[in-house]
Each structure stands twice: as C-alpha cells, then as structure tokens.
Amino acid sequence: MQPATQLLQNVFGAGIPVDGWLFLLPAELASRLQFGWTISVHILFAALSIGLAPFIIYFTWKDVRTGSERYARLRSFWLKVFAAGFVMGTVTGIPMSFQFGTNFPGFSALAGELIGGPLAFEAKMAFFLEAVFLGVLLFGREKVSDRTYFLSSVLTGFGAWLSGFWILVVNAWMQTPQGYEMITRNGMEVAKLTDPIAAFFTPRMTWMYVHMINASVIAVALLVAGVAAYIVWKKRDAKAWHTALKIAVLLLIVAAPLQAVHGDAYGRHVEDTQPQKFAAMEAHYETGTADLHLFAIPTSPDAIMNPSEENLFAISLPRVGSFLASGGDFDAVVKGLDEYEQNPPVPLVFWSFRIMVGLGFLFIGLAFWGGYLIYRDRLSDSSLYLRAMIAASPLGYAALLTGWYVTEIGRQPWVVQGELKTGEAVSSTLSSTEATLSLAAFVVIYIGLVVAALYTLRWLIEGELDELGAEPAPDDHWYGPIPGVTSDD
Incomplete structure (x- = not known):
C-alpha cells in the first residue's frame, strides 16, 4: 500500500496519515473524497440539463413554427436525453444534501441559516418547475396547444438554469461570504443572516454563474456536435443531424471565445478575493512578480506532485501573471504560497487549471474550424472534422470538471473562506472505517x-x-469514444 499512501500524502498533504494494511483513510480525507466524487458525477448531469436547455427550446420552437420533421426528430431525441439526465441528476444530487449532516455537521451548524434558504428555494422553485413542465414536454405534444407546448420548453429550461442559480448562490457564499455576522448560539459559533441580498449576491456570484452556465453550454454543444457527427458519419443524408451539427458549431463559435474572455477577467477577481487560490493555480511560491505559464510539462515524476519552476519545462510569459492579476501592472506583487501556513493541494489545482485552459483553446480552434467549413458549405462533408468532433464530444465535460476542481480544491483548507476550515467541519464521531466504506460504496x-x-x-x-x-460502410472501421457504439452496430 505504500505507493498509494505516498501518492495521497503528496497530493493532499504530508501530514495526512493512512491507517494500516486495510487502507482506511482518515475520516476527513475520506469525507472530502466522497463529497468530491459525488459532486463530480452529479455535475455531469446538472450541466447536461443546463446546456441542453437552449437546444430543447430552439428545437421545440422550430418544430412548432415549421412543423418540419427534422426539428421534430431533434426535439424528440434530445428531450429523451434531457429526461434521462434529469433523472440521473436527481438520483446523484439527493445524497449530497445528506452528507452535510453525516460528514460535515460542523458546516451545517455554522452555515445552516445561510445555505438552508437557497437550497430550499432550489427544490421548491426550480426543481418542481423543471419537473412539471418536463412532463408536459414528454407526454403532452398532442394534448396541449403549440403555444403551451413551447412555453413548457421555456419553463423547463428556465427551471434548469434557476436550479443552477440557487446552488451557485450557496457555493459563491462559501467562496466570498458576506451578509452575515458571527454569533454564539447554544455555546456554538454560528453565522447569523443579516442581509439576504448581500448573502445571495456575493462578489463571486455573477462571475461563477456566467462561467458555469457557459461551460455547461460548451460541454453540451460538443456532445450534440459529437453525436450529430457520428450519425452523419454513418448516414450522410441524415438532414436533421446536419442541422444539429451546424447549430452546435454556431453555438460554439459564440460560447468558446466568450469563456476565454470571461475567464481572463474572472482570474483577476479570484486574485483579488482569494489570492492563495490564484497562487496555487500558477504554483507561485515566492512573493513577487509572477510569470504566466502558457504551457508546462513535468521534467521528472516528482514534478507532477510538486510543480514549480525548478522541475517543469514551461513556456512562460515573464511578469504577465502579475499583469493579469492586477489588471495592467507588470510589476504588481503577487503573494506566494510560502506566505501561508496551510495550502491547498497545489498539484491538483495547478494541473487542473492547465487542462481546463488548454481544452478551452482547443474548443475555440474547433469552433472556428467549423465556422470556416460552414462558410465553405462543407461542414458535413469533411470526414476529418467529423472525426475530430466525435473525439472531442466528452472533452467539454473534462474541461468543466477540471474547472470545478480549481474552484473547489483551490479553496482548501477552507470550507467557508476565512471562517471555517474543512477539518473543523468534519464530524468528530465519524470513524475512518465508516468514512472509507461509505466512500467505496459511493464510488461503486x-x-x-x-x-x-x-x-x-x-x-x-x-x-x-x-x-x-443506416448501413455500415464496407471500409468503415473507425469509431468514436461512445462506449459500445462501433462502426459494426
């Protein structure tokens, strides 16, 4: 077990032990991993609902307006995907709220008054709105008027986006808490809500909401484009899927560059409000001017777990990190990680940030490539582009997850920035055995x-x-990343 033990200690901190031959993790680490795992899976389905919302609305509108078979086909197909994602999102999301009590009662006790309202609003305002009108979309096409049916698509999409809003209200407050005061209640320090507007609309809220919604749209646009490209690959005269591919690429042309521009400004906000996270994103240890690492690869195995200028081959722009952090000053001083007593797992934050940014630029390239092919009226005729989009279909989710890891892991050791550390939030009665077995069950x-x-x-x-x-072509031996879907199916 020693290599795995060393890996965990290198990533999460040298002071974290691992118990014996049974590989029982400490309750704190197991609880962190369990919540991180559950939210990683849940976010896939939550993002699917958010990102599919504009597609469902558009396909429904075109179906109602034109009566075209191609839009009816696209609406029906993606509505089924939306419904499946909604069910999976519900199943994977419910256990997370219980983990606040079973694994992190300290967090629930301190922040319950602040997070209880938004979480209740998410269930009663957003979830039920989405669920009711999704039922109309699934079973009411021949039972309600066209206007009501289209309105149902809008309200379903609005419910998905509203759900994301309330969840991010909670997370944004944890990143930049305000609108509260600390009081003693029953002998315990708790956060008392004093200003709901300030608590709901923290400095982080708008940044996080725009970035997350747009990331979900990008991820789903790539998924739609990948599925459409695969079907066009198999059936070249599938007109509906030519249309789906074109719409997905057009959406990418707008969303992918927007994410880069917004992300640049978002990074400056992070430096202003969470300088420790910003330093971890660039593995910036010594206080002073900061370079911007455009590209970095480890020069030794140790560099993976300890990224720094000494053990990386990096293409960097001198002082540009300071320029971006300050909004225009190449000589701005950026506080280094050495100034803090306890840092987040730097390798996870550093490499996740590099993957997210690298994939973002890849998406911009795919979008503009597709735009050029649309201009030349060759989008569905380019076999190379179809292959590229099939291969890229899961990458939007990879970018979304790594971005989420930067946001959440980069906040460590804090659960609520500046108020409550993770070690203080974890249950004191939870044993290593219970936490490790629970983690294993959730993983499976x-x-x-x-x-x-x-x-x-x-x-x-x-x-x-x-x-x-569709009939398989005799020389069609290539297949994409969708498990089990091959050229022989």
Missing part, C-alpha cells in the same frame, strides 16, 4: 449510474440509426 454505485447513462445514450443513438436505415 455512482460508476454504475454513469455506465447506465452512457448505455442509455448508446441505446438512443442505435435507435436513431435504425430509424434512419
């Missing part, structure tokens, strides 16, 4: 849910190809 169950979701998507794609009468 959630992997099963992800596999079920992928096979549902596979089943829908196979059904679509069967309806289209």
